Amino acid sequence: MGAGAAATGSNGNDAFTHLMDPNRKWYNNRRLITLHAWIVLLLITSSTNGFDGSILNSFQSLTVWQDYFDHPVGGRIGLLNAIQNIGSLAAYPFAPYLSDGIGRRPTIWIGSVIMLVAVVLQSAAKNFGMFVGARFLIGFGLTFAANAAPMLVTEISYPKYRASLTSLYNSLWYSGNIVATWSTYGTQYIDSNWAWRIPSILQGIPPFFQFFLLFFCPESPRWLVSKGKEEQALKTLAYYHADGNEQDPLVQFEFNEIKSAIEFDREVSANVGWKSLFTTPGNRKRMTIIIAIAFFSQWSGNGLVSYYLKSVLDTIGITSSTIQLLISGILAIWNLFWAVLASFFVDRLGRRLLFLTSAAGMLLFFTLQTICTARYNIAGNDAAAHAVIAFIFLFYAFYDIAFTPLIVSYTVEILPYSLRAKGFTLFNFSISLSLIFNQYVNPVAMEKIGWKYYIVYCCWLLFELVFLYFFVVETKNLSLEETAALFDGEDASNALHNATRDVRHEDLDEKASNSAYTPTAELKA
Template structure:
């Protein structure tokens, strides 16, 4: 937003007083355009959500069960888990594609693979072909899902970064809703098109991404890391300040990005995988990332997400239409709560939402367990109905943190040099936990019944203690400022020193393309550096 920035007092964070208060962001055409391109990245998560809900719905379709010889036990676990096994196979490659070729290229590559895979899945005439196609979907999804939230974080307008990245995981439920109601709608179609139609629709977000991704701006941080600073400044100016490269906010962002990247190269040059455990700050990050990755899948939610038909059948609800209807309503409910919580994350804060989420899940999962036990003993219908109500209340608390925040929080606590690799570690941990659950849940539920729920009661109690002890609040900070919370003031001071040296040297190109910056530009840059030092 061009023009002088109004002073907004009361904030201790470096960029707060540089935000132009003359008009709200939603009246700025270029910020709105940027947000529209963000939607194209956000729907990557919808592809993943579609898959989980589709597989849940297909298990209630006789046509699908007949086509694949009524899978159960280990085979059913494999059909659900194979997509995530595909994700696992791509993790060794995804950070190198994202860091080497760019965030946009990684999204495009993943989308192309998923387009091919959904064609094969839709055309499947054997269980082997269906499994192979789902493996390919997971393989492609890794490239897109590893780069899309990172690009959103790195290019978003500063005050919208938290809500925008939080929406990423929340849109998992958009795909889930579409899949749930698609399978509900195709239930009465005779023949294989009852399950082929949902399979085909799964590829729609990927088709849109292949066609439109090249209009999305590349990450200014990635461009700076490749020496393309003039392009990075152009993008920041165009989308964050109506094209004004001399806007105080743009200058602050640009100098801070350059300083952080230069610090990574000069002081923290070792950015290999070992860097994640080489210092105290990174070990803190790793502990939190792996913790919330496992918690997001091991809180009991996947028992419902992937095997709702088995859960509902165990409390006497065996009608497929009723099962599909409950699945569809639950997904809409989850979507509304997750979107609301994601939009409020900068007002309430990350830590309060995570603490409320884990405690709430523990309470309502415990009540679910009691209801399940009562129904199993004497078939009490009131207990069965209460059990369904507790599913909705449990998910309300899951959705306020573990849907919107796990991706956004992970991405924002990682420094640029480790962001792609660290996010890959997070996704690897999440996928391992998910695959384990997908295999174990149907077998354990069949063998143990309601007693299996007691395992999650104990685990949720542990989650609550872990979150209380280790989760750090990050709201209202730039990505570079957040580093000081983990690495200490010493790291921030070194970045400031680098910023000071940068600012005392003329820029290679000024905003209009001349050989050097004007004296006015250099003075402005020095003012920005003083602000960085103050932080």
């Protein structure tokens, strides 16, 4: 890995930064503004996920919902929480083939259609079985959209903003969480089934917009190149990254680097198919990291609060549904703030620092949460109960600075194009497995041993910290192709370097030093 890192670090990042017009900002260039508007349409896919991941937590605090579905507990409530992920599992075999076969945009659109149907069914649910079936369909459709959307975000983004925008994808999970929590907080005063039907309807807003607008969004230049549509890929890069100038040095650099990386993957048979995810040392290291952070993202103690906050609050004597919903709503806003803030610092602070800081902070505050929960349950200390709430908020602040923004962006950026869809599917599959386990085990464990279950997560968080220290590779300020080359050694790095050598040096220096070359003059184009 050392040689590969040197090759990309010394030649790639400096030249890549030099190619970008410093005066072209996201707020002063009309085509970048348009590009970012399309990216927002893709980012709200995560809002749908966040909404569904939070809605049952809120519903459990609604008396009318509990009455309608006969007060589900234990395995029954576990099934309601897990069925969305079971639906996701059913779609995983198909999602990467659609993303790589028909394109990122059509795959997201198909997922949106399925989710719209599911939202109608959930909102009109007449019984437990219909509600469960609707949630299965939501998970099934969400898998298609969630597989393609973050890849399209990272593959069309302007290089300067790629890391932050891709990190924002998972951070906006909390925007859906906020809508779900606060809409349910407001509808709790409705003394009818509309108290839960209205929030269910709101879940259809993101897929509704995607259904009508998605095909106006640009397709991935990398997908276009992989399908032999190089001219269209070049035009897409030029239109959004250089105001239509196909000879712009940044556009030429990106285009040549994309072609080189895809051609290199085609020449190396080890980079083709599912088996390739584990056939080379570089790919094995990728998948070790990716699978680990997928499980860590759900097995850090956060699953207790995300899906069973009511049970957690019950253990410290807070049983009022209004207070529980209020705490959940404030926590959602708190989480969104920290996750979005961290998204804008991923290239400044680096992935390793954020991951390690996150794990250390979670270990500290979850341990303190465990101690205070024990004091309340053993000695009835009310001050300890209030401290638990404070430590939950502090725990999530540290969780959000890495495990919300980075798990998706880090996964898609360390995977080469040929493996991106399959590797990202395996990442999502690992998350679903961890969620299904959590959603069945957590309520049973909480019911059987209460606060003592927290000790398991304290030990696991220590393991996470050690693992991240030894395995996470720093990738800040590199292009997608350069980042992927970090894991594949000197051959991949040299292939990228040779393919873009002319753009990196001769063409770039000539245009950058030419007084007639003024990219800022193109801002009005």
